[in-house]
Amino acid sequence: xxxxxxxxxxxxxxxxxxxxxxxxxxxxxxxxxxxxxxxxxxxxxxxxxxxxxxxxxxxxxxxxxxxxxxxxxxxxxxxxxxxxxxxxxxxxxxxxxxxxxxxxxxxx
Numbered sequence: 476x477x478x479x480x481x482x483x484x485x486x487x488x489x490x491x492x493x494x495x496x497x498x499x500x501x502x503x504x505x506x507x508x509x510x511x512x513x514x515x516x517x518x519x520x521x522x523x524x525x526x527x528x529x530x531x532x533x534x535x536x537x538x539x540x541x542x543x544x545x546x547x548x549x550x551x552x553x554x555x556x557x558x559x560x561x562x563x564x565x566x567x568x569x570x571x572x573x574x575x576x577x578x579x580x581x582x583x
Contacts, residue, residue: 560572560576560579
């Protein structure tokens with residue numbers, strides 16, 4: 476029975492001589508490997524920095540939306556307060572208006 480692999484290939488795994496050759500090759504070209512790892516590190520830092528840049532941009536958009544919503548809620552609260560005080564001023568006894576002013580902290 477003939478094997479389908481070429482006669483020069485190692486079928487049981489890697490040839491140990493190739494592994495030693497890789498280490499020896501790395502030792503010969505140490506500067507190239509150091510440069511490769513440094514460039515890889517710079518690339519990874521750049522990708523992380525880009526992700527943080529977009530995250531900051533999204534957070535700034537969220538902050539402006541929240542400020543706008545706060546302004547809207549403040550306006551609504553003020554309108555409700557004015558409406559309640561107006562209705563309380565129609566009361567002839569003045570008790571309701573006095574109580575609302577006390578709750579709202581108004582001195583008027």
